[in-house]
Structures are given as C-alpha cells and as structure tokens.
Amino acid sequence: MSPPRPRPPPASLRGFLDAHFTCPDDLAATPALAELLRRECAELESSVRRLEAQLASASASWLARSAEARSDLRRLKSSGGGVDAEDEGAETVRNVGLPALVREIQRIDTIRHYAEATLQLEALVGNLEDVTFSIVRQTSKLGLSSILGKSNETECKQGILLHAVNAVRDIEQELLRISTSRPQWISLIMAVDSRVDKTLAILRPQAITDYRALLAALGWPPSLSSPETEKDKYSQVLNPLALMNEENREKYSQSFLALCALQHVQANREVRQCRTAAATPALSGSKYFDKTACFDNGLWAIDELVCPITSRMEYHFTKWSDQPEFIFALVYKITKDFMDSVDDILQPLIDQARLVGLSAKEFWVTGMVKMLVGYLERQIFLALVTSYQGQATIDKSEVHSSWMHLNDLMITFDKRMQLLADSGIQKIASLSEVLSRSLSIFSVYSEHSDWLQIWAAVELSSAQDKLKSEMEKETSWSSSDNLHDQLGHRENSFKFLLSTREDYKAPPVSEFVVKTALSMMERGRALPEKEMQLQYNRTSLIQFLNDFFHVLRDRCEALQLSNMALEDQSLTKASCAINAARYCENVLREWDEDPAFLDGSLFTDEITFLVKLGTNYLEQIMSAILLEFEDLSWEYVQNIGLREQSGLDHETLDEENLGVSPGFVASLDVLTDRTGKLKLYLNSKDFLDLWRSVAEGLDYFIFSSIRWGEVSFAGQGVTQLRVDTKALLSIFRPFCSRPEAFLPFLSDSLRLLTMEKEDAQCLLEMLTDDAKSDNCLRQRGLHHVNASQAAKILRSRKFGG
Incomplete structure (x- = not known):
C-alpha cells in the first residue's frame, strides 16, 4: 500500500512564498x-x-x-401579572x-x-x-x-x-x-x-x-555648463524628461503617480487627524484642516527634481559670492528653461493623480525658490551677518550697501518668479496664499527674526543718512514756490480740499520724507507674512517718521513763539513746520485707511503726535498775535468812552468824516501784517481756524476791557466805536463775507448802543424782569450778551437833551 500523497499547500501560502522567494x-x-x-x-x-x-x-x-x-x-x-406589595423582587x-x-x-x-x-x-x-x-x-x-x-x-x-x-x-x-x-x-x-x-x-x-x-x-539632472556657458553665452538647457522614449516615459509616469498617491494619502491622514482634534481649541486652528494645505511644502515628486540640480548650481554660486546678481540670474534662467517641459510632462500626471487645483509650474518655481533660500541662508546672509556684527559702526557702510543691494535683487527676483508661477493653471484660493509665501525668497527671514531686525536697521540707517543730507539744504525748508505773490496781494478764494504737498504749502523736505517712507513700506511688502511686515515697519519706517516729526517739533520749540514778538522769520519757520506736519498727517491717514498698504491703525500714535504738534503751535501763534495786539491797544481800550466826560460832545461827526482812533491804528497795522503773511505762509485749513480764533479772541478782549457802566457813550463815542470796529472787521473781510459773526460781543454791543432812546429805556426796563430778559434779547437778535451785560451797556449810553 503506497503512502498517502501530501496535500498541496493553500493558494494563499503559495502566493506568500512566491512573493518572498523568487530566486535562490x-x-x-x-x-x-x-x-x-x-x-x-x-x-x-x-x-x-x-x-x-x-x-x-x-x-x-x-x-x-x-x-x-x-x-x-x-x-x-x-x-x-400582578405585583404583590410584599414582592420586592x-x-x-x-x-x-x-x-x-x-x-x-x-x-x-x-x-x-x-x-x-x-x-x-x-x-x-x-x-x-x-x-x-x-x-x-x-x-x-x-x-x-x-x-x-x-x-x-x-x-x-x-x-x-x-x-x-x-x-x-x-x-x-x-x-x-x-x-x-x-x-x-x-x-x-x-x-x-x-x-x-x-x-x-x-x-x-x-x-x-x-x-x-x-x-x-x-540622466537627471542635466549638465548646467556648456561651451557657450563658459563664454557667457547662455544656451537653453535640454530637459532629459523631454527626451525619454515611450517605455521610459511609462516607467517614469508610474513612479511619479505612485509618489503622488503616497503623498495624497498622507494628506488625507493629516486632514482626518486634525478634524478629529478639532474639538480641542488648541488644535482647531491647525493649518492642515484643509487638505490642500498639506502640500504647503511642495510636491515630493517635483522637489526631487530640484534637489539634484542644487549641487550643480552651487558649484557656480561659489564663484559669484561677491556678485549675487549672477546667482539670481542663473536660478531664473534654469527655472524658465524647464518651465514649458515641466508643464507639458508633469501637469497631465498631476491631473491624472487627481490632485485638483495643483500647478506643476507653481511647484517647480517653489522648489527652485526654496533651493535658493537655503543657499542664501547658509552662505550669503550668514557672511553678511558676521560682517555686520563684527565691524565697528563707522565701518558698516559697505555692509549696509551689500545688504541693500541683495534685497533689491531679491525683490526683483521675487516679482519675476511670481510671474512664472502665475502662468500655470487656476489655483485654489486656500492654497494660493500659502504657496505665495513659499514662492517668496524673503521667506529666508521667517526663521531669523534677528536678520529681519538687521535689515530694518540697515533700511533705517540708509533713510536717515539721505534725510540728513536733504535737511541740510536750505531749499528743502523753503516755501518759495508758494510765495511768488507779493505780500500785498490777497486771494479771494480758498481751497479747503487739500491733497498734494503744494495744497498744504508744505516744504519739499516733507515730500522727500513721504516718498522715502513709501519706498521703505513697499520694500517691506515683499515679506511673505503680515507679522513680519509689521515688525519690519515698526523698526524702520515708524522710527524714520518719528525722527522727522521730532525735528519739526524742535524747529518750532526753538522759535519760542509764546515768549517773543512775532517776526517774519518766526512766522515763516513755524508755518513751514505746521504745514509739513499737516501734510504728513494727511498722508498717514490715507495709508491707514487703504488696505492695500497695511493693516489699519499702524500710524495711530504718529497721527496723534502730528495733530498735537500742529494744534499746539497754532495756539502759540494765536496767543502771540493776541498778546501783541493787546500790548499795542491796551491804552486805547482802557480809554474807550472816557472822552465823553469832557463835555466835547456838542458836535457829532458822521462815520465818513471820522477816522480810526489814533491809539488803535498801530495795533490794526500789525494785525493786518500778521494775518496777511500767515495767509501767505500757512495752509488754508489751518489759516481758516487761526484767523477765526484770533477774531474771537480780539472780540472778547475788547469787549471785556471796556468798563461798561462806568463810561458814557454819547453819539460821537458810539460813532467812533463803530468806525474802529469796522476797521477791525475790514482786516478779516477778505477771508469771509460776514466777519461780524466772529466778533459777536462787539456786534451786540453796537446794536445796543445805537438803539433809539425810547427803545433803549424800554429794553432796560424789561431786562429788570428776569423771566423776560433772555427772551426779549433773543427777539432783538442779541444772542451773545446776557441780561446783566446788556443792562450795563444800555446804562453806558448817554443821550443828549
């Protein structure tokens, strides 16, 4: 009897053995x-x-x-089915x-x-x-x-x-x-x-x-050097991927797709993990909540195309350490040379892998940018930082120049590479913002905040040196372009919608500051993240502006406007500083309101400083004018109405035959001179506020200085007061059709003094009734003097006969 034949192994076991033992x-x-x-x-x-x-x-x-x-x-x-009361079970x-x-x-x-x-x-x-x-x-x-x-x-x-x-x-x-x-x-x-x-x-x-x-x-990577390259004639580099035969193309496609599939499934895992953790507040804001964000760092299959090129490119980079413009030119050339073939060969594979919205061109550019960032970080920036930290302050001009030159090259390179990347397919919005950060060569500052501080300091130092040279020019502080009119000329119209430096009558140096600050801000916008932009601007731009604003304040403080009589030079310099402050304030407000620049409220403190500066020195000019006027007219206002007691009022002259009081002429001349020059020097908005405040101050000073109730105004005294008041109003009439509105106390006083005897006596009797006093004054158009003041004015009126 033959032994039983062994049973063959199961098919699964045979498959396992075949998979692991294919050869001896x-x-x-x-x-x-x-x-x-x-x-x-x-x-x-x-x-x-x-x-x-x-x-x-x-x-x-x-x-x-x-x-x-x-x-x-x-x-x-x-x-x-019934439950006995004792059956607890x-x-x-x-x-x-x-x-x-x-x-x-x-x-x-x-x-x-x-x-x-x-x-x-x-x-x-x-x-x-x-x-x-x-x-x-x-x-x-x-x-x-x-x-x-x-x-x-x-x-x-x-x-x-x-x-x-x-x-x-x-x-x-x-x-x-x-x-x-x-x-x-x-x-x-x-x-x-x-x-x-x-x-x-x-x-x-x-x-x-x-x-x-x-x-x-x-055959990847291709050779980057050729006989033409050695002779500085750059010929286009051939892409080995474009030279593949059909069999090799199929093998490469399968390998590319397999790697994309592996990255895709890894992206799905990260999304699922973050969605699971979304209930935790600390993890709910994870950037991987969106699957497209899992490709922030690039596409593996394309990054592996970039990596082998790096060593070959760095061979050339080492020869150009002092000429970084050649480094950027070579990277841009290689990126552009392979752009079309990358799009033709790899984009269909990305689409076949169902990576919707991803652009082969963009990932190619991103990979090349990351490669260059790594080299700059290791070789160029590290050397610059070492030189910056090792040299004395007086010897840093060469390092500053190199740093500024490098950043200029980076800005230009970023714009050119962005144009290459944007030529691809339509991107998903959520992915576009993230990849735009990866596309920026300025991402080198992301991991080195100390380098960003150095760049900001270099920008600030360069801007300060230029500003210092500009401020030393006398023409930079001159407003001669606004003073071509003669002092006696008066404009009959005002412009209140101010926008340009000429509208504000600001000196040329203020426009230089604005343009320099705008240039600094534009350079800072190359940084890929808002936080980095804010850090850069606070360290460079804000400090630069503050330095200039403190110069404006110091120039005004040096004039000591409140402690001396106003001179032409004082008025010119003070007006120049105020106009510069107002112009800069307007520009900063526009920048704060424009989302294209930066997030709002960046310049809040600076705007507050400028508003305070302009207001303070306008008040000082106003106070100086009032004090000067008061000093020149003090004797006149103290003697108003006293001449009526001499009994010389037997002959009353009309207004046309009566001149301005001699004691009032000098103060009116000085006031005319001051307002005329301020109108010429000062911007229209501030001048409007200034002359109105001066008029109101003079009105209150003259009214409160007259000893109402102690002096007697006869017909000639009233006429003289009207003539003097008209002379005062004539100074402000070129600026306003009804300047009387800004001298309300004198206007009400003259109305009361020119009333007929019967009307004056009737009103005086009515003013004794507290319940009717205010109402009867309002009915006669008297809105500023109160009942007590009106009664004193009426008692100061002396009627003949």
Missing part, C-alpha cells in the same frame, strides 16, 4: 522573515487571548444577569432589572463591534506591514543598472507600492468611519495611527529613493 538568493532572508512571522503570530495570539478573556467575562456577566431576569419573569408570570425587576438588562446588552454589543473593528484593523495594518517589508526586501535586489532594463522588477515594485498606498487608504476609510461613529474609541485610533506612522516612515524614504534612482538612470 532569497533564502538568505529566511531568518529575518521567520522572526517577523513569529512576532506577528505572537501579537495575534496575544490579541486573541485578550479578546477571549473579555468575551468570557462579558458572557459570564450576561448569563448571570440573564438567569436572574428569567427568574423574575417566571414569578411575574405565575402571579398573573418583582418590583426590582420592573423598576431596575429591565433597564439594566438593556444597558448590559448594549455594552456587550459594543464590545462585539470593538472586537470586530480591532480584528479588521489588525488585518489591514498587517497587510500594510507585509507589503512594506516586501518593498524593502526587493530593494536590495534591484540595482541601478536594472532600473531601465527590460525586466518586470521595476513595474512589480511600483505595483507593490501602489498596493501599500491602497492599504493605507483602506485603513484611513475604516479609521474615518470609527472616528465619526465611535469617537470614544480614541485609544484604538491612536494605536493604529502609531503603527501606520512607523510603516510610512519606512515606506516614504524608500519610495523617494526608488524615484531618485529612476531619475538618475534617465
């Missing part, structure tokens, strides 16, 4: 494979034992409760037993679902780990020489990688289902994530290594 050389890996299988079996057996223990415990508990419930139900049935079953039984059944069902999910995830993760091990094992067999061979090893490996990607995708689907329906199973999710992360930490480097090997076999 694979037998060397048998110990490692056996050890891996032993560990996996031990883990599975341990998991099964834990689950069996949990199920046994749950079953025992359920059986005990089930027996107790069955006993209670039998008692209920035997009693006919039946009452317990009704009130406690059944709800508890339901909860216990639900708990057991939950445990069953948890066990099923655990077993399913264990199988999925195990499958992923097996595939990863298979990829690692095959890597040792596949040499570079066989990458482009006719064997199927490369295609097989790409297929295994895609199988691993599908395994990760299956795990993600299950984890997403659990995180949505069973968020309390966070421990299970975290355990699976930990194992998958460890596997991906092996899978991604291996996939990138294989991709690099394929690129090297295809």
Whole structure:
C-alpha cells in the first residue's frame, strides 16, 4: 500500500512564498522573515487571548444577569401579572432589572463591534506591514543598472507600492468611519495611527529613493555648463524628461503617480487627524484642516527634481559670492528653461493623480525658490551677518550697501518668479496664499527674526543718512514756490480740499520724507507674512517718521513763539513746520485707511503726535498775535468812552468824516501784517481756524476791557466805536463775507448802543424782569450778551437833551 500523497499547500501560502522567494538568493532572508512571522503570530495570539478573556467575562456577566431576569419573569408570570406589595423582587425587576438588562446588552454589543473593528484593523495594518517589508526586501535586489532594463522588477515594485498606498487608504476609510461613529474609541485610533506612522516612515524614504534612482538612470539632472556657458553665452538647457522614449516615459509616469498617491494619502491622514482634534481649541486652528494645505511644502515628486540640480548650481554660486546678481540670474534662467517641459510632462500626471487645483509650474518655481533660500541662508546672509556684527559702526557702510543691494535683487527676483508661477493653471484660493509665501525668497527671514531686525536697521540707517543730507539744504525748508505773490496781494478764494504737498504749502523736505517712507513700506511688502511686515515697519519706517516729526517739533520749540514778538522769520519757520506736519498727517491717514498698504491703525500714535504738534503751535501763534495786539491797544481800550466826560460832545461827526482812533491804528497795522503773511505762509485749513480764533479772541478782549457802566457813550463815542470796529472787521473781510459773526460781543454791543432812546429805556426796563430778559434779547437778535451785560451797556449810553 503506497503512502498517502501530501496535500498541496493553500493558494494563499503559495502566493506568500512566491512573493518572498523568487530566486535562490532569497533564502538568505529566511531568518529575518521567520522572526517577523513569529512576532506577528505572537501579537495575534496575544490579541486573541485578550479578546477571549473579555468575551468570557462579558458572557459570564450576561448569563448571570440573564438567569436572574428569567427568574423574575417566571414569578411575574405565575402571579398573573400582578405585583404583590410584599414582592420586592418583582418590583426590582420592573423598576431596575429591565433597564439594566438593556444597558448590559448594549455594552456587550459594543464590545462585539470593538472586537470586530480591532480584528479588521489588525488585518489591514498587517497587510500594510507585509507589503512594506516586501518593498524593502526587493530593494536590495534591484540595482541601478536594472532600473531601465527590460525586466518586470521595476513595474512589480511600483505595483507593490501602489498596493501599500491602497492599504493605507483602506485603513484611513475604516479609521474615518470609527472616528465619526465611535469617537470614544480614541485609544484604538491612536494605536493604529502609531503603527501606520512607523510603516510610512519606512515606506516614504524608500519610495523617494526608488524615484531618485529612476531619475538618475534617465540622466537627471542635466549638465548646467556648456561651451557657450563658459563664454557667457547662455544656451537653453535640454530637459532629459523631454527626451525619454515611450517605455521610459511609462516607467517614469508610474513612479511619479505612485509618489503622488503616497503623498495624497498622507494628506488625507493629516486632514482626518486634525478634524478629529478639532474639538480641542488648541488644535482647531491647525493649518492642515484643509487638505490642500498639506502640500504647503511642495510636491515630493517635483522637489526631487530640484534637489539634484542644487549641487550643480552651487558649484557656480561659489564663484559669484561677491556678485549675487549672477546667482539670481542663473536660478531664473534654469527655472524658465524647464518651465514649458515641466508643464507639458508633469501637469497631465498631476491631473491624472487627481490632485485638483495643483500647478506643476507653481511647484517647480517653489522648489527652485526654496533651493535658493537655503543657499542664501547658509552662505550669503550668514557672511553678511558676521560682517555686520563684527565691524565697528563707522565701518558698516559697505555692509549696509551689500545688504541693500541683495534685497533689491531679491525683490526683483521675487516679482519675476511670481510671474512664472502665475502662468500655470487656476489655483485654489486656500492654497494660493500659502504657496505665495513659499514662492517668496524673503521667506529666508521667517526663521531669523534677528536678520529681519538687521535689515530694518540697515533700511533705517540708509533713510536717515539721505534725510540728513536733504535737511541740510536750505531749499528743502523753503516755501518759495508758494510765495511768488507779493505780500500785498490777497486771494479771494480758498481751497479747503487739500491733497498734494503744494495744497498744504508744505516744504519739499516733507515730500522727500513721504516718498522715502513709501519706498521703505513697499520694500517691506515683499515679506511673505503680515507679522513680519509689521515688525519690519515698526523698526524702520515708524522710527524714520518719528525722527522727522521730532525735528519739526524742535524747529518750532526753538522759535519760542509764546515768549517773543512775532517776526517774519518766526512766522515763516513755524508755518513751514505746521504745514509739513499737516501734510504728513494727511498722508498717514490715507495709508491707514487703504488696505492695500497695511493693516489699519499702524500710524495711530504718529497721527496723534502730528495733530498735537500742529494744534499746539497754532495756539502759540494765536496767543502771540493776541498778546501783541493787546500790548499795542491796551491804552486805547482802557480809554474807550472816557472822552465823553469832557463835555466835547456838542458836535457829532458822521462815520465818513471820522477816522480810526489814533491809539488803535498801530495795533490794526500789525494785525493786518500778521494775518496777511500767515495767509501767505500757512495752509488754508489751518489759516481758516487761526484767523477765526484770533477774531474771537480780539472780540472778547475788547469787549471785556471796556468798563461798561462806568463810561458814557454819547453819539460821537458810539460813532467812533463803530468806525474802529469796522476797521477791525475790514482786516478779516477778505477771508469771509460776514466777519461780524466772529466778533459777536462787539456786534451786540453796537446794536445796543445805537438803539433809539425810547427803545433803549424800554429794553432796560424789561431786562429788570428776569423771566423776560433772555427772551426779549433773543427777539432783538442779541444772542451773545446776557441780561446783566446788556443792562450795563444800555446804562453806558448817554443821550443828549
């Protein structure tokens, strides 16, 4: 009798053996494979034992409760459904037993679902780990020489990688289902994530290594130097990817797609993890909440095209350390030369990978920018910072010049590279803002706030040197372009909608400051983040403006306007500083309101300073004019009405034959001179406020200086006062059609003094009635003097006969 024939192994076992033992050389890996299988079996057996223990415990508990419930139900049935008052067991079953039984059944069902999910995830993760091990094992067999061979090893490996990607995708689907329906199973999710992360930490480097090997076999990177290049004649560099035959193109496409798929599934994992953590306030604002944000740092497949170019480009960079413009020119040239072929070859692959809204051109430009940022950070900026920190202050001019030149090159380079990137497909809005930061060469300052401070200090120093030279020119403070009219000329119209420097009659230096500040702000806008822009502007722009504003204040303080008689030079310099302050204030307000510049309220403190400066020195000019007028007219106002007591009022002259009081002429002449020059020197808005304030101040001074009730105004005294008041009004009449409105007390006083005797006596009697006094004054158009003042004025009127 022949022995029984051995039963053939199952198909799954044959497949496993075929996958791991394809040639005799694979037998060397048998110990490692056996050890891996032993560990996996031990883990599975341990998991099964834990689950069996949990199920046994749950079953025992359920059986005990089930027996107790069955006993209670039998008692209920035997009693006919009624519950005896003494039967506490039946009452317990009704009130406690059944709800508890339901909860216990639900708990057991939950445990069953948890066990099923655990077993399913264990199988999925195990499958992923097996595939990863298979990829690692095959890597040792596949040499570079066989990458482009006719064997199927490369295609097989790409297929295994895609199988691993599908395994990760299956795990993600299950984890997403659990995180949505069973968020309390966070421990299970975290355990699976930990194992998958460890596997991906092996899978991604291996996939990138294989991709690099394929690129090297295809002839990437191309040579950047040629006979024409050595002669400074730059010819276009040929792209090896554009020269691939059909077979190699297919291999490259599969490798590219596999790497994109791996990055895509990694992006999905990060999105799911952040959405799970969204309930936590600290994590809810994560940038990865949107899947497109997972590509902030570039596309792996395109970044690997950039990396091999770096070493070849840096060979040329080292020769141009003192001529960085050549560095930027070479990077731009290489980026542009490959732009069309990158778009033609890689964009269809990105679309095939279903990476919607992603641009091959933009990722190519981003990769080249990141490469250049790394080189500048290691070589150029580090040398500049060392020189800046090592040299004395007086020797830093060369470092400042180099830094400014480098930043000018960076600004120009950024704009050119942005134009290249924007020529791609329409971008997703949420991705565009993030990639625009990666596209900026100024991202070199993101990780080096101290370098940003140095740049701001260099900008400030350069601007201060230029301003110092500008302020030393006498013409910079001259307003001669606004003083072409003769002093006796009077304009009949005012312009109150001021916008330009000429409108504000500001000196040329103020426009120089504004243009310099705008240039500094525009350069700062090259920084990719708002916070960096604000930091730069506070350190450079704001400090520069404050320095100039303090110069304006010091120039006004040096005049000591409130302690001396006003001179032409004082009026000119004070008006010049006030006009400059008002012009700068207007510009800063426009910048604060324009979102195209910066976030609002950046210049709040500076605007407040300028408003206070202008107001303070306008008040000082006004006070000086009033004090000067008071000093010249003091004797006149003290003697108003006293001449009436001499009895010389027998002949009354009319206004046309009566001149201005001699004691009032000098003060009127000085006032005319001051207002005329201020109108010429000062901007129209401030002059309007100034002359009105001066008029109101003079009105109050003259009115309060007359000793009403102690002097007597006869006909000639009233006429003289009217003549003098008209002379005062004539000074302000070129500025206003009704200057009487700004001398209200004198106007009301003359109305009372020129009343007929009967009307005056009647009004005086009515003013004794407190209830009617205010009303009767308002009816006669007297709105400023009160009843007591009006009564004193009427008693000062002397009627003849």
